[in-house]
Amino acid sequence: MDAAFPLPRYLEIERDLQAKIASGAWVPGSRVPSEHELQAQYACSRMTVNKALSTLAKAGLVVRKRRSGSFVAMPKSQETILSIQDIKAEILGSGRAYRFEILSRTERRMSAEDALHLAVPAKGKVLAMSVLHFANGRPFVFEERLMNLAMVPSAASEPFTGAPPGTWLLNVVPWTNAEHVIQADLAGPLVAEKLGIARKAACLVIERRTWQGENTITWVRLTYPGERHQLTSHFRPGGSVGV
Numbered sequence: 320m321d322a323a324f325p326l327p328r329y330l331e332i333e334r335d336l337q338a339k340i341a342s343g344a345w346v347p348g349s350r351v352p353s354e355h356e357l358q359a360q361y362a363c364s365r366m367t368v369n370k371a372l373s374t375l376a377k378a379g380l381v382v383r384k385r386r387s388g389s390f391v392a393m394p395k396s397q398e399t400i401l402s403i404q405d406i407k408a409e410i411l412g413s414g415r416a417y418r419f420e421i422l423s424r425t426e427r428r429m430s431a432e433d434a435l436h437l438a439v440p441a442k443g444k445v446l447a448m449s450v451l452h453f454a455n456g457r458p459f460v461f462e463e464r465l466m467n468l469a470m471v472p473s474a475a476s477e478p479f480t481g482a483p484p485g486t487w488l489l490n491v492v493p494w495t496n497a498e499h500v501i502q503a504d505l506a507g508p509l510v511a512e513k514l515g516i517a518r519k520a521a522c523l524v525i526e527r528r529t530w531q532g533e534n535t536i537t538w539v540r541l542t543y544p545g546e547r548h549q550l551t552s553h554f555r556p557g558g559s560v561g562v
Contacts, residue, residue, distance in 0.1 A: 521545035
C-alpha cells in the first residue's frame with residue numbers, strides 16, 4: 320500500500336487479526352481478545368475495533384456470541400454437494416489401517432503455474448508437496464498440493480510427522496469457501512508407479528481450492544485408482560451432510 324494512501328485503521332486491524340488466525344497463533348475455537356482489550360492494544364476507538372471484528376465475522380473467520388465475545392471459527396464443511404474429506408479420518412473410519420508417506424517437499428518462489436493453480440498473482444512463496452496415502456498397506460490416493468505461504472506461513476516449519484498436510488490444514492486453518500473440480504483421467508507414468516496401477520488406467524481426479532475470505536489457502540489434486548474408488552454424496556435441500 321502506498322504511504323500516501325494508507326489503509327483505513329479498521330482494515331489494518333482486521334488484517335493483523337487475520338494474520339494471527341492464518342498463522343495458527345490463534346487456533347480454532349480460541350477466544351479473541353475483547354473489544355476493550357483490542358481498543359487498548361491498538362489505541363483506537365471501540366467503533367473501529369467493532370468494524371474490524373464485523374469484517375472478520377462476515378468472512379466466516381470469527382464467530383461473535385452475545386455476552387460471550389468473539390471466537391476463532393472452527394473449520395467446517397461447507398453446504399456444497401461435496402464436503403472436504405479428511406483422508407486419514409475417512410480410511411480409519413472404514414476400519415482400515417492408515418499411513419502416509421511424504422514423497423517430495425519443496426519451498427519455492429511461486430511460478431506462473433503455481434499461481435494459476437492457486438488463482439493468485441505470481442508472487443510470494445509456496446510449499447509444494449506430494450503425498451501417498453495408504454489403506455491397509457495398499458496405495459489409496461496420490462496427493463499433489465500447493466500451500467500459499469502468505470496465508471499459512473507456519474506450514475514452512477511444520478514437519479507433518481503426526482498428520483498429513485490435508486488433516487493438519489483442516490485442524491488449524493479456518494477456511495470460508497472451497498471449489499471442487501472432478502474429472503476422469505488416465506494414469507501417467509508417475510501416478511501409475513505410485514498407485515501401483517497400469518499406465519493409462521482409469522483414475523478419478525479431484526482438484527480443490529480453499530479460500531480464507533478472498534485469499535487462497537491451498538490447491539490440491541487427489542488422484543484415486545478408478546477401480547478402487549467411488550464418490551457417494553448424501554445431501555438434502557440447503558446443503559450436504561457428507562460424502
